[in-house]
Amino acid sequence: MNTLFKIAWRNVWRSRLRTFVILGAIILGVWAVIFITSLSNGMVKSYINNAVQTEVSHIQIHHPDFLKDRAIEFSVGDADKVLASIQSTKGVKAVTKRTLTNAMLSSSKGARGVQVKAIDFNREKEVTNIATKVIEGEFFEEKGRNPILISRRIADKLKVKVRSKMVLTFTDLSGEVTAASFRVKGIFNTGIAPFDEANVIIRQEDLNRLLAPEAVLINQAPDQKFDVESLTHEFALLVNDTKLVDEIAGDIEFQFPHLKVQTFRQVSPELELYETSIGLTGMIVMTIFMLALIFGIINTMLMAVLERIKELGMLMAVGMNKRSVFSMVVIETLMLGLIGTPIGLFLGYLTVTYFGNAGIDLSSYGEGIEGFGMSTMLYPSLENSLYIQLAIGVFITAILGSLYPAWKAIRLKPVEAIRSL
Amino acid sequence: MNVIHTENIKKTYNPDTIPVEALKGVDLSIKQGEFTAIVGPSGSGKTTLLNIIGGLDRPTEGYIEVGQKDISKLSDNQLIDFRRENIGFVFQAYNLIPVLTAKENVEFVMLLQNRSEDERNARTIELLEAVGLGDKIDSRPSQLSGGQQQRVAVARALAPKPTFILADEPTANLDSKSTANLLDIMARLNKEENITFVFSTHDQRVIDRARRVITLEDGVISTDIQQHN
Numbered sequence: 001m002n003t004l005f006k007i008a009w010r011n012v013w014r015s016r017l018r019t020f021v022i023l024g025a026i027i028l029g030v031w032a033v034i035f036i037t038s039l040s041n042g043m044v045k046s047y048i049n050n051a052v053q054t055e056v057s058h059i060q061i062h063h064p065d066f067l068k069d070r071a072i073e074f075s076v077g078d079a080d081k082v083l084a085s086i087q088s089t090k091g092v093k094a095v096t097k098r099t100l101t102n103a104m105l106s107s108s109k110g111a112r113g114v115q116v117k118a119i120d121f122n123r124e125k126e127v128t129n130i131a132t133k134v135i136e137g138e139f140f141e142e143k144g145r146n147p148i149l150i151s152r153r154i155a156d157k158l159k160v161k162v163r164s165k166m167v168l169t170f171t172d173l174s175g176e177v178t179a180a181s182f183r184v185k186g187i188f189n190t191g192i193a194p195f196d197e198a199n200v201i202i203r204q205e206d207l208n209r210l211l212a213p214e215a216v217l218i219n220q221a222p223d224q225k226f227d228v229e230s231l232t233h234e235f236a237l238l239v240n241d242t243k244l245v246d247e248i249a250g251d252i253e254f255q256f257p258h259l260k261v262q263t264f265r266q267v268s269p270e271l272e273l274y275e276t277s278i279g280l281t282g283m284i285v286m287t288i289f290m291l292a293l294i295f296g297i298i299n300t301m302l303m304a305v306l307e308r309i310k311e312l313g314m315l316m317a318v319g320m321n322k323r324s325v326f327s328m329v330v331i332e333t334l335m336l337g338l339i340g341t342p343i344g345l346f347l348g349y350l351t352v353t354y355f356g357n358a359g360i361d362l363s364s365y366g367e368g369i370e371g372f373g374m375s376t377m378l379y380p381s382l383e384n385s386l387y388i389q390l391a392i393g394v395f396i397t398a399i400l401g402s403l404y405p406a407w408k409a410i411r412l413k414p415v416e417a418i419r420s421l
Numbered sequence: 422m423n424v425i426h427t428e429n430i431k432k433t434y435n436p437d438t439i440p441v442e443a444l445k446g447v448d449l450s451i452k453q454g455e456f457t458a459i460v461g462p463s464g465s466g467k468t469t470l471l472n473i474i475g476g477l478d479r480p481t482e483g484y485i486e487v488g489q490k491d492i493s494k495l496s497d498n499q500l501i502d503f504r505r506e507n508i509g510f511v512f513q514a515y516n517l518i519p520v521l522t523a524k525e526n527v528e529f530v531m532l533l534q535n536r537s538e539d540e541r542n543a544r545t546i547e548l549l550e551a552v553g554l555g556d557k558i559d560s561r562p563s564q565l566s567g568g569q570q571q572r573v574a575v576a577r578a579l580a581p582k583p584t585f586i587l588a589d590e591p592t593a594n595l596d597s598k599s600t601a602n603l604l605d606i607m608a609r610l611n612k613e614e615n616i617t618f619v620f621s622t623h624d625q626r627v628i629d630r631a632r633r634v635i636t637l638e639d640g641v642i643s644t645d646i647q648q649h650n
């Protein structure tokens with residue numbers, strides 16, 4: 001066995017140019033698989049993170065009917081208690097509450113239907129990054145009357161600026177149409193086009209006051225005391241460890257069986273799809289690479305065998321059995337893989353680590369990319385398991401690629417091989 | 422004792438297309454310790470005969486026994502094992518593994534036989550010294566002359582202690598000095614260690630050194646003479 005390895009090893013270096021070419025192909029291929037996969041991972045992760053951090057959060061909680069109808073009367077009762085309970089649930093990092101309604105937003109230049117997100121702005125800062133997305137003007141403060149945040153897109157369409165006056169028209173809890181004037185406090189750009197197209201943000205206390213005017217409060221039955229302050233349709237929360245998100249959701253559901261608790265995967269099923277696509281992309285890129293590599297290996301090893309017909313014939317003539325000849329060709333091929341793969345893995349690892357920290361600036365393609373909800377800085381990243389999969393993949397490819405040349409080698413008849421002078 | 426015995430060996434190449442009758446009935450017995458040359462014009466069937474005796478090729482017809490064993494019934498894999506244990510080959514060229522040193526080449530077949538390291542080392546050195554290459558043990562074939570390479574090949578062929586050595590035109594690529602040198606070594610091993618040599622040749626100087634000369638003509642033995650030299 002030792003001899004086989006020795007001969008195989010020296011054979012590898014016999015035709016240096018050929019060896020370097022195939023090694024180069026392996027190294028480049030492994031590196032490219034790693035880099036391409038890490039780029040696509042980075043994009044998907046950035047997309048998911050963006051969506052989670054700006055819009056979806058890890059877990060959302062609603063009145064079950066609200067999800068069907070989005071009618072304002074389907075609010076969560078006892079919102080403050082619920083909030084406190086969620087807050088103290090193990091694994092919950094931060095939670096916020098919102099009142100949601102549909103409205104017509106108008107400026108002097110036009111109007112459009114929007115979704116109003118009325119937020120508890122101090123809590124919101126702990127849960128979403130919306131405060132950091134304000135590119136003009138400012139985020140909410142305690143003071144000021146009816147401030148509103150709108151997106152760059154809506155601001156452009158309705159031709160308004162910071163400090164412009166706008167009117168929101170919506171239906172209140174008593175079914176009356178109400179209008180209220182707001183002043184643009186800030187303009188945001190989340191990078192998620194659909195979100196920016198649809199949402200405006202105001203303070204929860206402002207909306208709640210408008211939704212439940214005196215009349216509603218006076219007419220309500222004494223037993224269903226309505227608490228304007230805490231009118232809430234949605235809780236959104238972040239957990240400390242995303243891996244535990246399902247358990248935490250289960251925990252909350254257990255506390256509030258009458259509420260609908262959803263993880264980000266349920267809120268945005270496409271996120272889960274993207275998550276699975278991470279693994280899939282890796283697999284596809286790897287498969288393409290391995291298909292290309294297998295032909296490279298077959299070609300290289302076939303040349304190595306055909307070039308040595310006489311020598312192989314001689315080896316079999318003097319008593320090297322077919323199994324050994326076969327193994328020798330396979331071992332030679334594996335050695336190419338064993339030299340090339342670690343180098344490729346290492347270079348790939350370096351590349352991913354470097355760009356994973358430094359990031360790749362895509363701002364020159366910014367407009368298009370932001371439309372897809374990704375940030376302009378791309379941070380490639382890779383699961384460690386891909387390195388292992390790749391190493392195993394090349395190993396298997398090398399074995400598969402060596403089978404045909406090895407089979408060719410043992411099919412040689414010593415007499416004919418030697419005669420072919 | 423016969424180390425090789427054949428009866429009515431025939432060999433036809435391409436029986437289905439353009440048949441070539443290379444051997445047309447060869448009866449031959451070679452005894453332990455002989456030093457035999459097979460001669461004859463080009464195309465007379467020397468290589469064919471040696472290949473069949475050496476278990477590299479099968480006769481179309483006839484009986485063949487090597488070391489008292491009928492080898493016509495062996496499978497390809499059994500033939501490989503049989504050759505390894507019983508026959509030493511010296512070809513005209515391409516005898517050595519280019520990536521191995523002289524020592525490693527000589528050792529090679531013993532490694533395939535799983536001989537112990539001590540035995541391998543001792544025998545390799547002994548044989549390389551016997552062929553006059555004690556100082557070249559670590560040279561690769563490309564660093565040796567053609568004659569030296571053939572001497573390594575003889576050492577390699579002897580290493581597994583075969584029943585006999587077959588050499589198909591071992592001197593064809595050598596100059597006269599190297600030829601004489603190789604023949605000296607072969608003759609000495611034959612004489613001192615009683616090793617059986619069967620070789621084919623065109624070279625009159627080589628023929629002169631043989632003690633038995635078998636002449637093939639058109640696939641049959643035409644003369645078989647003992648020489649005293």
Ligand SMILES: Nc1ncnc2c1ncn2[C@@H]1O[C@H](COP(=O)(O)OP(=O)(O)OP(=O)(O)O)[C@@H](O)[C@H]1O
Nearest residue numbers: 434435441442443462463464465466467468469470
């Ligand atoms: N593989 C083969 N296929 C067809 N014909 C062959 C084959 N090998 C040899 N022959 C033919 O068989 C005959 C004997 O060939 P062989 O090689 O045994 O002769 P030889 O005596 O060794 O000749 P030389 O002195 O040139 O080496 C020749 O006519 C040759 O053309």
Ligand SMILES: [Mg+2]
Nearest residue numbers: 467468469589
């Ligand atoms: Mg010949």
